[in-house]
């Protein structure tokens with residue numbers, strides 16, 4: 001009986017804890033997405049299009065899938081084709097924010 005009560009308290013605590021963690025991480029993601037949009041508008045929109053809508057001249061960033069993070073970072077840091085490298089221009093925090101913004105608007109979530 002006693003054990004039963006303890007287990008119920010532990011289970012309730014886990015549920016409350018889980019809910020708090022989930023809210024916290026989604027609020028953080030929301031902040032990253034918003035910050036990423038600002039970074040994008042500052043550095044990327046001229047070539048990649050307003051609101052990530054590509055004119056067709058450059059890579060459509062909304063095509064990047066969840067598993068493409070390292071490809072994304074390599075291209076952004078090192079540059080590709082007509083795109084200059086962004087190493088030394090963007091911080092890793094800004095690149096992380098860009099990634100969240102792009103993924104939030106991606107075709108495949």
Ligand code: HEC
Nearest residue numbers: 043044047058059071072075076080081082083084086098
């Ligand atoms: C001067 C124009 C220009 C700017 C500014 C620019 N890009 Fe690009 N970007 C390009 C072009 C052109 C390509 C296509 C390169 C190719 O495949 O030859 C490209 C490709 C990419 C790719 C895909 C590379 C791949 O893996 O195929 C990513 C990711 C990317 N850009 C991210 C960004 C981000 C993030 C920014 C802002 C920090 C940015 N770009 C700013 C022109 C630009």
